Structure formats: structure tokens, C-alpha cells
Amino acid sequence: MAPSLSRSSTSMLIGAAATAWMTGFAFTAPGQVRTSPSGGLRQGNVRGARASDVRGATLGGASALGGLCVTVALVRGGKSMRKALSQDELKKMVGYKAVDDYVQSGTVIGLGTGSTAAFAVERVGEKLKSGELKDIIAIPTSIRTQEQAESLNIPLATLDTHSDLDVAIDGADEVDPALNLVKGGGGALFREKIVEMCAKKFIVIVDESKLCDGLGPGFPVPVEIVPFCHEHTMRKIASLPALKGCDPVLRLGNVANNQPDGDEPAVTDNGNYIVDLKFTSPIKDPVAAGEQLKATVGVVDHGLFTGMTTACIVAGKEGIIVKD
Numbered sequence: 001m002a003p004s005l006s007r008s009s010t011s012m013l014i015g016a017a018a019t020a021w022m023t024g025f026a027f028t029a030p031g032q033v034r035t036s037p038s039g040g041l042r043q044g045n046v047r048g049a050r051a052s053d054v055r056g057a058t059l060g061g062a063s064a065l066g067g068l069c070v071t072v073a074l075v076r077g078g079k080s081m082r083k084a085l086s087q088d089e090l091k092k093m094v095g096y097k098a099v100d101d102y103v104q105s106g107t108v109i110g111l112g113t114g115s116t117a118a119f120a121v122e123r124v125g126e127k128l129k130s131g132e133l134k135d136i137i138a139i140p141t142s143i144r145t146q147e148q149a150e151s152l153n154i155p156l157a158t159l160d161t162h163s164d165l166d167v168a169i170d171g172a173d174e175v176d177p178a179l180n181l182v183k184g185g186g187g188a189l190f191r192e193k194i195v196e197m198c199a200k201k202f203i204v205i206v207d208e209s210k211l212c213d214g215l216g217p218g219f220p221v222p223v224e225i226v227p228f229c230h231e232h233t234m235r236k237i238a239s240l241p242a243l244k245g246c247d248p249v250l251r252l253g254n255v256a257n258n259q260p261d262g263d264e265p266a267v268t269d270n271g272n273y274i275v276d277l278k279f280t281s282p283i284k285d286p287v288a289a290g291e292q293l294k295a296t297v298g299v300v301d302h303g304l305f306t307g308m309t310t311a312c313i314v315a316g317k318e319g320i321i322v323k324d
């Protein structure tokens with residue numbers, strides 16, 4: 001994929017019925033009510049309401065969940081109920097939609113890492129099992145994802161045999177208006193970047209809590225560094241002009257999150273350490289910041305993914321939005 005540094009960004013509201021079957025709800029733009037072809041919904045129970053009881057559903061905004069306001073109004077036997085979608089349900093919506101819209105039989109795909117990407121992996125496994133997808137070869141971006149894919153009998157390979165991917169699907173920790181990303185909250189940034197750089201299309205899947213005006217202050221930027229003289233490398237990183245003001249914190253404990261939940265340095269799948277760069281104001285030039293990090297001896301790679309995103313599927317209070 002050829003990274004481009006500037007891009008135009010457009011948004012499109014996706015018809016809600018497209019995702020209705022995933023959670024057992026029907027989604028529409030606020031103010032609209034749609035009924036599925038059968039007059040109800042295709043599957044699922046909603047707090048005791050069988051799908052067949054539901055005659056229409058509206059996506060509105062009345063209940064907060066980690067910054068998200070998504071409710072579904074259900075009509076059952078003339079009574080109206082409201083169901084707030086959990087963050088997991090939103091992640092599932094975008095994970096499933098990415099696979100349904102971008103993965104075709106006979107292709108090579110990249111499988112991301114994290115709680116959102118796990119739903120995309122789940123969907124690939126499900127569609128292979130049902131026969132809806134055939135002849136997929138997948139490249140996992142972490143040992144965790146590899147294990148999940150193996151458990152679902154998804155055929156796997158590595159970049160050593162397959163350097164050209166048709167599509168890669170992954171979550172993100174932050175997405176700015178130009179679709180630049182912070183990634184690596186789950187500690188897999190190096191494998192994610194090397195795989196996703198090889199994909200013709202890189203599809204990012206997030207809930208709207210991940211959208212930001214500028215990268216940095218909302219989520220520390222992870223950087224993978226070699227263990228040798230890591231304190232020296234951390235000082236060098238802190239002195240980079242494009243990263244002025246950052247506070248580099250060595251990740252401790254579990255590599256899969258940036259909480260200090262142990263005493264020893266967290267170790268990546270590649271045997272390296274992670275340093276999380278904390279910012280109090282947005283990074284002015286994420287491209288320059290990435291270039292300076294990459295040029296620092298001791299840095300393996302960093303979690304600034306600039307100019308890589310083909311499309312970002314966002315689940316939020318307006319339904320599902322695709323930004324590209």
C-alpha cells in the first residue's frame with residue numbers, strides 16, 4: 001500500500017437493516033423505523049423479547065456507554081422498550097460488517113489484534129464454516145490472533161509465503177479526522193504494521209469513542225523498542241523535536257494493555273519492550289513524529305499509522321458510518 005500523507009475524508013451513513021441480523025436489532029437512521037422483510041428480525045433475543053415479537057427498531061441516542069449513546073427502541077405487543085447496545089455489541093457490528101463488505105473468497109487477508117478485531121476473526125471463521133467463504137488464507141498479527149484463528153480452523157500463513165494481501169482488518173486506539181491512527185494498545189503494533197502495510201485495503205473498525213481531533217492526549221502512543229539499553233532509547237525518544245513534551249513510560253506487566261499490572265517490563269511477541277508516550281496536547285505533525293521515531297536506533301516501530309487507512313467503519317449513535 002502506498003501511504004499518502006493527505007487525503008480527503010467523506011462519510012456515509014449505512015442503512016441500518018444491513019446490520020440488523022448481527023445483534024437481533026434493526027438499525028435505522030434516527031427518526032426512521034424499518035421493518036425487516038419478514039416483518040420481524042431474523043434472530044436473537046432482546047431482554048426477553050423474541051425476535052419475532054419485534055416489529056421495528058429505531059437507533060436513537062439516549063443512553064451513555066463509555067462515551068457512546070446508542071439505544072434501540074423496540075416495540076413488542078404495543079409496548080415500547082429501550083435497549084442500550086453494549087460496547088461489545090458495537091464492536092461486533094463493525095467487525096462483522098468489515099468481513100461482510102470487504103472479504104471475498106479466494107483472497108489473502110490480514111487479521112488484526114484486539115477485542116474489536118476478534119469479532120472480525122470470529123466472522124471469518126463462521127463464514128468459512130458455513131461455506132459462505134472459501135479459499136481464504138489469513139495472516140495473523142499476533143500470537144493471540146493466531147490462536148483464535150487456529151481454534152476456528154482458519155487457514156493461516158505468514159508474510160514469508162504471502163507478501164501481498166487483498167485486505168487487512170484491524171481495530172485502533174485513536175482515529176483522527178485524516179484517518180491517521182494510534183495503534184498498539186494491545187502490544188501488537190509491529191506485526192500489525194508490517195502486515196497491514198502489505199494490504200491493498202486496510203479497513204479500520206472502531207466504536208466512536210476512538211475518534212479524536214488530534215492524536216496523542218487521548219491515548220498514549222506505544223513504541224516497540226529493543227530491551228538493550230532501553231532507558232537510553234527512552235531518553236532519546238523524549239528528546240525528539242516532533243515529540244516535544246511527551247512522557248515516555250515503560251509498559252509493565254501484561255503486554256496486551258497499557259496499565260501497569262506487573263513489576264517486570266512487558267514483552268511483545270517479538271521479545272521487545274513497549275514504551276507508552278503520554279501527551280498532554282495533540283501531536284502537531286504525526287508524520288514527522290513517526291519518521292523521527294523510526295530513525296531512532298533502538299526503536300523497532302511505533303504505533304502511529306499514518307496514511308495507511310483505506311476506510312474506517314465506526315459504530316456510534318448515528319448507526320454505522322464508513323469514513324474513507
Ligand SMILES: O=C(CO)[C@H](O)[C@H](O)COP(=O)(O)O
Pocket residue numbers: 112113114115116117170171172173182183184185186187188189192
Ligand atoms: O492496536 C491494537 C493492538 O495492538 C488494537 O487494534 C487496538 O489496541 C484496539 O484494540 P481494541 O479493539 O481492543 O480496543
